[in-house]
Amino acid sequence: MNGLSATERTRHRRLRENGRTDRAALYEVLRAGFVCHLGVVSGGVPMVVPTVYGFDADHLYVHGSVASRSLTTEEPAGSPSAPAGGSAGTVCVTVTHVDGLVLARSVFEHGVNYRSAMVYGVPRRLEGEEKTAALRILTEHAAPGQWDYARPPSRKELAATTVLAISLAEASVKVSSGPPGDGDGPDAELGLWAGVLPLATTWLPPVADPLLPEGVTVPDHIGGRAGTRLS
């Protein structure tokens, strides 16, 4: 399973040179963030909601009732045979990191440096041990160390949580990086500055809950992230 399948949906018609089809590149993009944009179709209309995700070798996991509401609006409630995603059922999950602005000599050549992953799949609702395992992956991806540090979910809390698994089998990655492309064209004669204005997303020092009693110290797994780059 080294290559990602290039289906009609994920084969890049434009910017083909930017398409990366190896699995390592996919994991790299997924590792560098924890909020995705989940696209679903509800009543024929697309709906794009930001939501937390986690992943393992073969699946992406999302949770929360926003997603579950979106994924069930097309089927009557309580219909036991209804697939999670309604009639079609396929969702699109996109994870994007914006790395900088590409400032060219011409307006037309301006662009964005970014890394982006798109995953298409029919989500499967997890239950039991699978659900708990996925919740742990999701929590540890966003907040490493918190699954063991914080109080684990109770049975009631687990029941109130929806966790969906989406296969990583149909995925694609696009990466755009480097300077603008007009440095050796006629516009280079204009004598204008050109280059990249990079962006960095960084963790700031933790801010304690005002209700926290004095003397409770920040654990290393939280405090140690301050100053590090997210993406």
Add this chain to the structure above:
Amino acid sequence: MNGLSATERTRHRRLRENGRTDRAALYEVLRAGFVCHLGVVSGGVPMVVPTVYGFDADHLYVHGSVASRSLTTEEPAGSPSAPAGGSAGTVCVTVTHVDGLVLARSVFEHGVNYRSAMVYGVPRRLEGEEKTAALRILTEHAAPGQWDYARPPSRKELAATTVLAISLAEASVKVSSGPPGDGDGPDAELGLWAGVLPLATTWLPPVADPLLPEGVTVPDHIGGRAGTRLS
């Protein structure tokens, strides 16, 4: 036009307390970023693509052929009467800023602080002066000062660019901020640290194109952004 219309799609069924329906809040979220996630339906399947945007009082503008391809796949090419978005035509544009991780005493209460805007509309393809004006808005939103500094688009370049306008009439904003909510509940007795780990997205110093001749200085409208926060 102070209030945003609360349609069935944008009325929040969950997290109602987080919903903000005033236009100023919408502009604030749109101002704080320049990449949105555009959701379209193509062959019944959702497709979520990151793309640059700009906006004015009444419209959001997106451009690029990714969007235009997505928006035209459901109609035969060259069909003059085909609406931009195929049969349904409505798209969803979501702009999200992730402000931090909310680290609670229990795994269940963990969350994300964020600001997010969702806009639903049927895009209209712009031409002529409208198109140029929208491209200027879009460019100046992402890279203020570049429209006048860089070479403006030629007729040929303009013809090769698609710009779509989406009305801001049907939009909603959700903001989640502040500490975790379990500081006055039974879990407060656990003696665990709780609070927020904030995230900041910052512009780094500009990186010159390696092909740039020596002696071309970085203009202030670019260099002055280094060290400032994007969102």
